[in-house]
Amino acid sequence: MLFFVARRLLYLVPVLIAVSVLTFVIASLLPGDLAYVILGDQATPENVAALRHDLGLDQPIWLRYLGWLWHILQGDFGRSFRTGQTVLQAVSERVPISFELMILAELIGLAIGVPLAIACAAKAGSAFDRFMTGSAFAMLSVPTFLSAILLIYLFAVELRLLPATGYVPFTEDPLANLRFMVLPALTLGLAEWPGIMRVLRSDMIAALQEDYIALAKAKGLKPSRILFVHALKPSSLTLVTITGINIGRLIGGAVIVESIFALPGIGRLLVGAIYTRDLIILQGVVLLVAAGFVIMNFIVDMLYALLDPRIRHGHA
Amino acid sequence: MATLELSLEEEAGATPVRRRRLGTLFWIAIGWMVLVFAVAIFADLLPLPSPTDMDMLERRAPISVEHWLGTDGLGRDELSRLIFGARISLIVGLCAPMIGVTIGGALGMLAGYFRGRFEAFVVGGMDVLLAFPPLILALAVTAYLGQSIFNLTCILGVLGIPAFMRVARAATLSLARREFVIAAQALGATHTRILLRELLPNVMLPLLAFFLLGVAVTIVVEGSLSFLGLGVPPPISSWGSMIGEGRESLDVAPRLAFIPAIGMFLTVLSFNLIGDTMRALTDPRQGAL
Amino acid sequence: MSGALLSVENAVVDLPTPRGNLRAVDHVDLEVGAGKTLGIVGESGCGKTMLSRAILQLLPKKAKLSGRVMFDGQDLTRLSAEKLRKLRGRSLAVVFQDPMTSLNPVLTIGTQLIETIVEHLELDLAQARQRSVELLAAVGIPAPEQRLTQYPHQLSGGMRQRVAIAVALSCEPQLLIADEPTTALDVTIQAQILDLLAREQQRRHMAMIIITHDLGVVAGRTDEVAVMYAGRVVERAPTPALFKQMRMPYTEALLAALPKLDVPPHTPLPAISGRPPDPTRPLKGCSFSPRCRYSAGRCSTEKPRLSPAETLEHLYACFHPIAAGGGA
Numbered sequence: 023m024l025f026f027v028a029r030r031l032l033y034l035v036p037v038l039i040a041v042s043v044l045t046f047v048i049a050s051l052l053p054g055d056l057a058y059v060i061l062g063d064q065a066t067p068e069n070v071a072a073l074r075h076d077l078g079l080d081q082p083i084w085l086r087y088l089g090w091l092w093h094i095l096q097g098d099f100g101r102s103f104r105t106g107q108t109v110l111q112a113v114s115e116r117v118p119i120s121f122e123l124m125i126l127a128e129l130i131g132l133a134i135g136v137p138l139a140i141a142c143a144a145k146a147g148s149a150f151d152r153f154m155t156g157s158a159f160a161m162l163s164v165p166t167f168l169s170a171i172l173l174i175y176l177f178a179v180e181l182r183l184l185p186a187t188g189y190v191p192f193t194e195d196p197l198a199n200l201r202f203m204v205l206p207a208l209t210l211g212l213a214e215w216p217g218i219m220r221v222l223r224s225d226m227i228a229a230l231q232e233d234y235i236a237l238a239k240a241k242g243l244k245p246s247r248i249l250f251v252h253a254l255k256p257s258s259l260t261l262v263t264i265t266g267i268n269i270g271r272l273i274g275g276a277v278i279v280e281s282i283f284a285l286p287g288i289g290r291l292l293v294g295a296i297y298t299r300d301l302i303i304l305q306g307v308v309l310l311v312a313a314g315f316v317i318m319n320f321i322v323d324m325l326y327a328l329l330d331p332r333i334r335h336g337h338a
Numbered sequence: 339m340a341t342l343e344l345s346l347e348e349e350a351g352a353t354p355v356r357r358r359r360l361g362t363l364f365w366i367a368i369g370w371m372v373l374v375f376a377v378a379i380f381a382d383l384l385p386l387p388s389p390t391d392m393d394m395l396e397r398r399a400p401i402s403v404e405h406w407l408g409t410d411g412l413g414r415d416e417l418s419r420l421i422f423g424a425r426i427s428l429i430v431g432l433c434a435p436m437i438g439v440t441i442g443g444a445l446g447m448l449a450g451y452f453r454g455r456f457e458a459f460v461v462g463g464m465d466v467l468l469a470f471p472p473l474i475l476a477l478a479v480t481a482y483l484g485q486s487i488f489n490l491t492c493i494l495g496v497l498g499i500p501a502f503m504r505v506a507r508a509a510t511l512s513l514a515r516r517e518f519v520i521a522a523q524a525l526g527a528t529h530t531r532i533l534l535r536e537l538l539p540n541v542m543l544p545l546l547a548f549f550l551l552g553v554a555v556t557i558v559v560e561g562s563l564s565f566l567g568l569g570v571p572p573p574i575s576s577w578g579s580m581i582g583e584g585r586e587s588l589d590v591a592p593r594l595a596f597i598p599a600i601g602m603f604l605t606v607l608s609f610n611l612i613g614d615t616m617r618a619l620t621d622p623r624q625g626a627l
Numbered sequence: 628m629s630g631a632l633l634s635v636e637n638a639v640v641d642l643p644t645p646r647g648n649l650r651a652v653d654h655v656d657l658e659v660g661a662g663k664t665l666g667i668v669g670e671s672g673c674g675k676t677m678l679s680r681a682i683l684q685l686l687p688k689k690a691k692l693s694g695r696v697m698f699d700g701q702d703l704t705r706l707s708a709e710k711l712r713k714l715r716g717r718s719l720a721v722v723f724q725d726p727m728t729s730l731n732p733v734l735t736i737g738t739q740l741i742e743t744i745v746e747h748l749e750l751d752l753a754q755a756r757q758r759s760v761e762l763l764a765a766v767g768i769p770a771p772e773q774r775l776t777q778y779p780h781q782l783s784g785g786m787r788q789r790v791a792i793a794v795a796l797s798c799e800p801q802l803l804i805a806d807e808p809t810t811a812l813d814v815t816i817q818a819q820i821l822d823l824l825a826r827e828q829q830r831r832h833m834a835m836i837i838i839t840h841d842l843g844v845v846a847g848r849t850d851e852v853a854v855m856y857a858g859r860v861v862e863r864a865p866t867p868a869l870f871k872q873m874r875m876p877y878t879e880a881l882l883a884a885l886p887k888l889d890v891p892p893h894t895p896l897p898a899i900s901g902r903p904p905d906p907t908r909p910l911k912g913c914s915f916s917p918r919c920r921y922s923a924g925r926c927s928t929e930k931p932r933l934s935p936a937e938t939l940e941h942l943y944a945c946f947h948p949i950a951a952g953g954g955a
Contacts, residue, residue, distance in 0.1 A: 040466040048475075051482045159614070163607035165558040167565045167578075168599050171585050175596075179589050233728040240683055241743045241794065242716030251742075256733045274473030278562050282585075292474065293566060296481040308478045312470045330733070 026327060030320060037316055042094070045309045046087050049301065099306040104298055109306030112291055120287035122192065123279065124272050126207035128265060131214025136261070139219045143226035144249055155223070158216035166275045170209045170282045177205060187284035206283040210275045214268060221264050225257040259330055266322030270315060364615050367608035374605055378424040386418040419575045420598055426576035427602070430491050430560045431609075435552035437495025438502045443545050445499070446506025451514055451533060457507075464500040472497050476559060477568060485571040490563065494556050505548045509541045543616075550613030554606045561602055577602040631658035631697075632834050633682065633802055638694035640677050640686060640858075647907045651677035651690070653858035656933075659851075661801065662832045664825075666845030666866070668881065669855035672903050675838045678855070679806050682836075683721055684711055699801065717747040720795035722824075724807035726787035730779040736763075736790050737775030740797060747798045762793040766823060785816035789823065796827055802834045809844065821848060842882050846870055851940075854878045857904055857914035860933060864941040874936055874948035877915045913946070921947040 074080050081089075093100070099109035138158075142151040178186035184205050192199040229235065230253050238252045277289030284290070288311060295303040377384065449457040467475075476493050483489045513519060514537070522532050557577075563569030564578030565585075572579065577598040584595030640652035651674045659665045667675045680686050682696055684703055696703040698719065703711065723729035730739060740759040744750055750758065756775070763771030766789040779787055788808065795803055805824055809817035821837075825848050828835045837845060845852050845866065852869050854862040854877065862875035873879050880899045901918040904910055912927040913919070919926065924946070931944040 036462075037465060037469055041469045044466060044470070045478075048479055048482055051479065159610070160607060163554065163603055163610050165561055165602070165606070167562055167581065168603060171581065171588065171595050171599070174585075175588050175592055179592070233723055233725065234731040236685055237721070237723055237729045237791075237794075238731070239685055240715050240719075240721045241746070242712045242714065243742060243746055244712070247742065251734070252731050256731070259733075270468075270471040273471040274562075277473055277477065278566065281566055292477065293568070296477060296568060299481075301482075304478060304481060308470075308474060311474050315471050316469045 027324060030323060034316065034320055038313060041312045041316060042091060042309060043087065045305060045312065046090060048308070049305045050083060094309070099310070100302040102295075102300050102303045104300050107303075109303055109310070112303060113288065113307060113310055116286055116288050116291050118192075119189070119285055120276050120280065120289060123203065123206055123210065123276055123285060123287060124269075126203055127210030127214060127272065127275070128268065130207055130211025131218055131268075132261070134211065135215035135218030136222060138215070139222035139226060140249065140254065142219070142223045143230060143253070146223075146227050146230075154219070158219050161212065161216040162220075164213070166209060166213050166278050167282060169212045170205075170279060173205050173209055173212075174282075187282075189285050202283075202285070206279045206285055209279050209282075210272065213275055214272070217268065218261070218264050221260055222257055225260045226253050229253045229256050259326060262322060262326045262329060266319060266326070269318050269322070273311060273315060363611060367611040370604055370608045371612070374424055374601075374608075375428070377421045378428050381421045381425055384421065386421065387415040388418065416594065416597060419580060420577075420601060423575045423577045423580055423598060424601065424605075426487065426570055426574060427557050427560060427578070427605070430487065430494065430570075430576070431553045431557040433491045434494035434556045434560075435498050435502075435549050437492065438498025438552060439545055439549050441495075442499040442502025443506040443541065446503040446508075447510045447533060447537060447541055449503070450507040450510025451529070451537065460503065461507075464503055467497075468500050473559065473562065476563060477566075480563065480568055485568065487570055487574070490560065490569055494559055497559075498552050498556070501552065502545065502548065505544055506541050509544050510537055513537055513540050547613055547616035547619075550609050550616060554609035554613065557602065557606055557609070632661040632663075632699060633836075634658035634695075634697045635678070635682065636695040636697065638678065638681055638692065638696065640674070640681050641691045641693075642677075642687070643689055644907060649906045650858055650909060651906065652681060654694075655855075655858075655860050657853055657860065657863075659802065659834045659836060661834055663851070664828060664835045664837065664849040666849035666852040667836060667838045667855060668840065668842055668845055668852060670840055670881075670899075670903055672906070673855045674858040674906075675855050676806060679721070679804050679836070679838055682804065683715065683719065713747070716743050716800075717798045718801045720798070720800035720803050722788070722791050722795045722803065722805045722808045725811040726784065726791045727779070727811070729791055730787060730794075732779055734778075735775065736777055736779065736782075740775070740790075740794055743794055743797050758797070759793075762797055763790070765827070766790075766793045766796070767819075768793070784812050785820065788812060788816075788820055792820070792823065792827070796831070799831060800833055802836070803828065804836045804838070806838045807840070808837070810840070817844075824848075841885070842878075843885050854881065858906065859914065859944065860942075861915065861945070862943040863933070864936075864943075868938065868941050872941075872949075874941070874943040875945050876919050876921050876947070876949060879949055880918075913944070921949075923947065 079086070097110065099113075101108045102112065105112075138154055142154050145151050174186045177184045185202055186205070189202050190198040235248060235252055238248045243252070273289075276287060277292060279285070280287040280289035281293045288307065292304065292307045292311070294300070295307065445460050449460040476497060479493045480489060483493070519532060519536050522536050527536075560569055560576065561578030561581070564576045565582040567579070567582060569578055570576045580598040581595050581602070584591070584593075584598065587594055635655055635657040638652055638655045639650065642649040642651055653674070655674075655678060657665065657667075667678065669675050677686070677690075681692050682698075682703070684696075684706075686692055692704060694704075698714070701710075701714075703714075706714070730736075737756070737759060740762065741752065741755045744755040744758055745752065748755075748758075759775060760771045763774055768774055768786060768789050774782070774790070779790070782790065788811075792808075803824075808824065809820050812820060821844060824835065824837070827833075837849060839845060842852075847866070849866050852864060852866050853860045854875060856877050862869070862873065862878050864873075869878070873882065877899075884899055899918060904914050904917065910916070910927075912925070912929055913922070913931050916922040916926040926946055929946075931946050933942045933944045935942050936948070
């Protein structure tokens with residue numbers, strides 16, 4: 023187990039370095055120059071040259087990368103030239119909001135997907151199963167922004183039950199915070215359940231064919247115990263895997279949902295930075311999100327290893 | 339008995355029923371596909387008003403003989419915009435996975451066939467690409483490169499490479515050990531010949547099925563970007579940007595958002611359905627039945 | 628006959644397959660008396676596993692069973708699911724072929740033992756735990772206390788099968804069905820497991836059915852043997868009588884295919900030529916006739932019925948039985 027963790031940790035380093043290189047390269051795809059973007063209309067060749075020198079843009083790219091990396095390793099991700107806020111400040115203010123949204127969404131997805139998967143697996147091939155499998159398949163074809171406007175139309179425009187946009191911090195007023203979070207989280211959750219349900223269902227159907235289920239039946243156990251303990255427990259490992267796979271889509275979905283519902287999370291920060299061409303913020307956010315994504319995947323891997331007794335005892 | 343039971347249990351699943359049910363739906367999906375492709379290709383020949391002509395007197399006009407689906411917030415004909423929007427969504431949706439399937443497929447086959455360091459390098463490179471949440475990478479690159487259909491297509495294409503690489507590599511790995519490949523090697527066939535003549539035809543089918551699923555995903559991602567106003571640059575309309583514009587008038591004219599939404603949903607669903615059916619057919623486990 | 632603990636009467640199992648109906652079990656009659664042992668022997672695919680599943684009422688959903696399975700005076704085929712559940716594990720226990728797949732990989736040994744005991748016996752958790760330790764000790768597992776918290780993959784194959792046997796014995800069943808209990812195990816361990824089964828059977832006075840493809844397994848360990856071929860019982864006799872004089876050419880072929888110690892090494896084994904018939908394409912005549920060296924005349928046009936030989940206990944289905952004293 024320790025060896026397993028160490029090996030995965032070691033693999034993390036080159037991936038993170040490669041991620042930083044790629045982020046840097048993407049940023050240097052910019053046609054023209056950062057100095058022009060910053061100076062905008064008042065750009066004269068002289069002050070562009072001066073700013074280029076200040077920003078170090080007149081140095082070769084690999085030297086600039088190393089300088090950039092050096093600052094990052096010291097915790098300096100740069101500072102917005104529009105608001106003056108540092109990248110770390112901006113990100114740390116917004117991370118909790120995005121996390122709250124993603125966790126609520128995943129919980130909603132699990133709350134819908136898991137019971138449906140169990141019910142479908144228990145009655146595999148029945149009319150209910152076929153209807154739900156079909157619905158899940160159709161739901162997979164509904165983009166996040168489609169369910170968002172559908173939910174806004176239903177709950178905010180027609181029924182006027184919930185606010186369409188806005189945000190109150192949880193620490194200020196938890197209830198109001200949740201009221202603002204319902205629609206965004208539901209939107210993302212609706213995109214999550216079909217994947218959860220499909221994978222868990224087929225996994226449980228496979229588990230129900232196993233010898234140990236036949237033996238559990240032969241032992242005279244109650245059907246509920248066979249379903250929830252003997253079949254669901256092995257499949258629950260799959261849930262961890264699905265959650266891991268979902269993270270990337272969840273982050274992408276959060277960007278869209280935060281923009282639609284005006285939630286001041288990381289996604290909104292990112293999109294806002296693109297609108298205002300705040301390229302330092304953009305670069306910092308992309309790097310931090312990618313690094314966070316890599317680390318979250320690592321944690322999911324570890325969690326999986328921790329849960330599976332076969333890997334835990336070094337049989338993998 | 340063991341082998342006998344295995345085949346029986348696989349068969350005991352819901353597959354035969356599902357396949358029959360997918361039959362009708364499959365053909366409906368094909369029908370919708372043909373319709374969308376036809377109007378998108380022949381959009382210029384259809385008697386449609388221009389999708390960019392504004393008529394400020396006819397803003398958000400209801401459905402009429404003149405405007406079959408009414409007009410949008412700037413008085414542009416909704417049906418015409420829908421059809422020209424289909425064009426953009428389909429061009430991006432088809433071209434981007436084309437890039438993915440070509441580069442990803444080639445890399446995957448080479449990695450699966452030659453193994454060794456090259457394979458490790460390719461897989462590692464893909465891991466780096468996969469280290470970015472796809473939408474974030476797409477947003478960042480469009481932001482730096484500038485918004486254009488060409489840029490958008492390239493980025494979405496590159497994003498698809500890892501997935502196609504995995505499919506091609508997995509298929510090649512399982513094929514490369516089969517008798518016909520070993521026989522070809524024993525007969526002294528060159529690597530090029532084995533890759534192109536023996537492996538490619540067999541890797542093609544799973545890749546094609548995956549390609550269709552890739553089209554569905556690409557249309558969704560392109561729609562998401564355009565919806566945020568970060569995809570195709572205005573005044574070009576794609577379904578995503580139409581839905582984005584329609585969102586502003588959800589209270590007065592919800593149809594402006596929902597008509598392109600339905601078009602997009604049906605198209606994505608059709609690609610998913612056809613792709614999934616094809617994948618089920620090319621899946622070696624099910625193909626044996 | 629009426630004194631039997633279990634009697635299978637005219638059992639037929641049909642399985643619908645894409646290639647047509649598959650008759651896995653074809654008009655089988657069997658009985659096992661209380662405290663007796665029966666061996667069911669046949670090649671893979673002969674229907675012996677389906678027969679055991681039919682007795683346990685654990686056939687695949689699509690399978691159709693007709694006939695009666697009388698156990699302790701009740702027809703199992705007509706019992707409600709709930710009554711059947713109370714019987715399984717309690718009076719009717721089973722050990723499957725592969726302990727790797729028949730024990731749940733993510734539940735501890737203790738959980739899998741205790742859940743059965745708590746389900747059927749009026750014991751609390753502590754008592755069930757105590758009983759589990761005793762059971763593990765009884766089946767020859769060292770340090771049984773520690774095993775309770777271990778997972779199946781932490782045990783060797785032989786130990787796992789001992790655990791599976793402990794699970795089966797946990798509620799003192801009246802009948803134990805051991806379905807190829809040693810096939811998945813190392814040869815050196817097979818005898819130990821079989822001896823363990825025989826010992827516990829004697830000690831607990833339970834009836835036992837051993838299902839195997841190996842005539843050597845049933846020799847000396849069973850009271851009666853039934854040989855199955857293509858879904859039918861083709862020969863049935865008390866074990867000593869069968870080994871003294873087998874009448875069905877198939878039984879003889881099965882025995883001949885066993886390795887023996889008294890022949891010089893590297894002598895090729897006389898394998899049974901050909902393959903069992905396709906069960907979805909039933910033959911008109913004797914199912915074994917295409918592979919039988921005595922096959923002649925009506926063998927390929929008429930099905931021989933199971934009929935008694937010299938004694939009423941020895942039954943066989945053959946037109947050209949091996950004559951007393953060997954040879955046809």
